[in-house]
Each structure stands twice: as C-alpha cells, then as structure tokens.
Amino acid sequence: MTKRIPTTDAEWREQLTPEQYQVCRQKGTERAFTGQYWDEKTPGTYRCAGCGEALFDAATKYDSGSGWPSFWEPAAAGVVGTEVDTSHGMQRVEVHCARCGSHLGHVFPDGPQPTGLRYCINSLSLQLDPAGE
Numbered sequence: 001m002t003k004r005i006p007t008t009d010a011e012w013r014e015q016l017t018p019e020q021y022q023v024c025r026q027k028g029t030e031r032a033f034t035g036q037y038w039d040e041k042t043p044g045t046y047r048c049a050g051c052g053e054a055l056f057d058a059a060t061k062y063d064s065g066s067g068w069p070s071f072w073e074p075a076a077a078g079v080v081g082t083e084v085d086t087s088h089g090m091q092r093v094e095v096h097c098a099r100c101g102s103h104l105g106h107v108f109p110d111g112p113q114p115t116g117l118r119y120c121i122n123s124l125s126l127q128l129d130p131a132g133e
Contacts (some may be wrong), residue, residue: 053099062111
C-alpha cells in the first residue's frame with residue numbers, strides 16, 4: 001500500500017499551477033481534446049503531477065476516442081484509489097492518487113481487454129517521464 005503524504009493547501013497552491021490545482025485539488029476537469037497527453041504516444045511512465053508517484057505505464061495507454069488520456073490498468077496495485085462521485089447528476093467512479101489524494105479523473109467499465117476498464121485521466125494531473133531519459 002502506498003503511504004499517504006500530508007500536504008497543506010498552501011503547499012499545494014505553491015507547488016501546482018492554478019490549472020493543476022483546480023483539477024487535482026478541487027476535482028475539476030479539462031475540456032476534451034485540450035490536454036497535453038490526450039494524443040501522446042511517447043513510451044514512459046505517467047506520474048502524479050502532485051507527488052510524482054508512478055501511476056500509469058504508457059504501454060497501457062490507448063485511444064478511447066474520449067479526448068482524455070485513457071489507460072486500461074494502473075502501473076501497480078494500490079497506486080490509485082477510487083470513490084463514488086455523484087456530482088453532475090450522474091454516478092461515476094472517481095480515481096485519485098493513493099499517495100497524495102490528487103484527483104485524476106474517472107474509471108469506466110467500457111475499456112479494452114484484458115481489464116475491460118477505461119481510466120479516463122486529466123492531463124493536468126499527470127507528468128510524463130519518457131522511457132530512457
């Protein structure tokens with residue numbers, strides 16, 4: 001299990017851009033097809049923009065057509081957490097970084113095999129660490 005790191009709101013505001021803060025700490029979202037990584041094909045590791053935790057491997061990224069980076073599996077068990085989100089008049093499953101609690105996006109049961117899941121993630125909540133660098 002990932003150990004939770006304590007960070008104050010003031011520290012988050014200093015560390016993140018205003019746009020990242022709105023997504024990661026206030027559970028916002030970026031518009032479809034506008035994020036830095038929605039169409040990214042570079043091999044590597046997608047890390048949490050808040051704490052650097054390795055969240056997704058680029059090998060599990062696929063084009064879902066949704067306009068957000070989509071993955072069929074997290075990088076390791078326990079690196080992301082989930083909770084029911086009933087905002088916007090619907091029920092979804094929110095995904096957050098298990099280490100720092102940053103909001104990442106949502107997970108849906110309409111992804112490809114082998115998991116059948118689609119982790120639909122905001123680019124603003126990620127930082128790509130390219131392979132070999």
